[in-house]
Amino acid sequence: MSVLLLLLLVALFGLGFLSPVWWLAAAALIFGLVHYSRSGSDGWSRGGDSEYRGYLEYRAYRDRQDRWDRRYRRQRQNHWDRRDREHRK
Numbered sequence: 248m249s250v251l252l253l254l255l256l257v258a259l260f261g262l263g264f265l266s267p268v269w270w271l272a273a274a275a276l277i278f279g280l281v282h283y284s285r286s287g288s289d290g291w292s293r294g295g296d297s298e299y300r301g302y303l304e305y306r307a308y309r310d311r312q313d314r315w316d317r318r319y320r321r322q323r324q325n326h327w328d329r330r331d332r333e334h335r336k
């Protein structure tokens with residue numbers, strides 16, 4: 248898809264030597280490509296960068312939470328065993 252847009256951009260730039268209106272169309276296409284590729288909402292990437300970043304933040308949070316749980320589960324084993332038994336009822 249990006250190859251077709253690149254070819255369209257080159258064609259519009261080439262036609263710009265005939266009429267400056269084509270250069271304006273090429274500039275608008277360049278602006279659109281740059282603007283939408285930075286925002287990540289163009290649908291060309293796999294889900295957008297913000298969704299992947301959100302997943303990485305969630306994963307880091309879960310890793311920290313797991314380390315915290317492992318650390319304090321060892322220190323308060325009786326408390327956690329009692330809570331597990333109550334939870335299973």
